[in-house]
Amino acid sequence: MTNVKICGLKREEDIIYVNKLKPDYVGFVFAKSSRQIDKYRAKKLIMGLDKGIKKVGVFSNHSIGKVKEIAEFCNLDILQFHGDEDPIYCNSFENTVWKAFRIKDGNILKKLEEYDVDGFLLDTFARGTYGGTGKSFDWKIVSNASENKFIILAGGLTSENVEDAIEIVKPQVVDVSSGVEVCGVKDFEKIKKFIKKVRG
Numbered sequence: 001m002t003n004v005k006i007c008g009l010k011r012e013e014d015i016i017y018v019n020k021l022k023p024d025y026v027g028f029v030f031a032k033s034s035r036q037i038d039k040y041r042a043k044k045l046i047m048g049l050d051k052g053i054k055k056v057g058v059f060s061n062h063s064i065g066k067v068k069e070i071a072e073f074c075n076l077d078i079l080q081f082h083g084d085e086d087p088i089y090c091n092s093f094e095n096t097v098w099k100a101f102r103i104k105d106g107n108i109l110k111k112l113e114e115y116d117v118d119g120f121l122l123d124t125f126a127r128g129t130y131g132g133t134g135k136s137f138d139w140k141i142v143s144n145a146s147e148n149k150f151i152i153l154a155g156g157l158t159s160e161n162v163e164d165a166i167e168i169v170k171p172q173v174v175d176v177s178s179g180v181e182v183c184g185v186k187d188f189e190k191i192k193k194f195i196k197k198v199r200g
């Protein structure tokens with residue numbers, strides 16, 4: 001079964017939505033983004049979150065100390081590194097680590113072999129930004145990746161394309177942010193439809 005992560009929660013309403021719809025993971029963005037929140041806001045939101053939903057912190061080129069401070073303060077389960085973090089950086093934490101790789105072409109697949117992390121998040125390459133672009137990539141490039149790796153597929157997923165994405169990549173997790181928003185905020189019906197398409 002493919003698990004679901006809903007990323008970029010910012011508002012109290014978002015917590016109400018996910019508590020009702022029960023994705024497997026939710027993400028809080030500490031990276032620079034329109035979805036960025038600080039550790040105080042994240043902790044407040046997390047206090048209202050259903051205990052069965054795992055909390056992912058999204059970081060991008062933060063110092064190791066800053067990540068550890070936020071992870072402990074917010075009691076994060078998983079650290080998602082979306083910047084240029086190297087293998088040594090990624091192995092500096094006790095938490096589960098997902099490293100994001102931004103796919104432009106097949107060359108990036110060699111890079112995955114340099115990392116010993118719990119999850120490999122495959123997202124779309126877009127110049128000048130680290131993530132949350134709402135753009136998808138050619139999934140065929142990574143169609144074999146989940147044979148020997150825990151794959152989180154991201155980048156432009158929607159309720160319209162997620163079934164095709166799952167069929168081609170067979171990821172362990174699908175991760176969505178832009179595709180379940182209307183006018184920049186999370187939308188209950190879009191999240192519901194997305195989860196329904198993934199879980200059947």
Ligand SMILES: O=C(O)c1ccccc1N[C@@H]1O[C@H](COP(=O)(O)O)[C@@H](O)[C@H]1O
Nearest residue numbers: 007033131132133134154155156177178
């Ligand atoms: O969501 C963001 O704003 C963000 C900013 C910086 C780094 C990562 C970010 N989110 C991650 O981006 C991907 C793809 O999101 P989308 O569905 O294409 O909008 C996903 O892994 C988010 O966790």
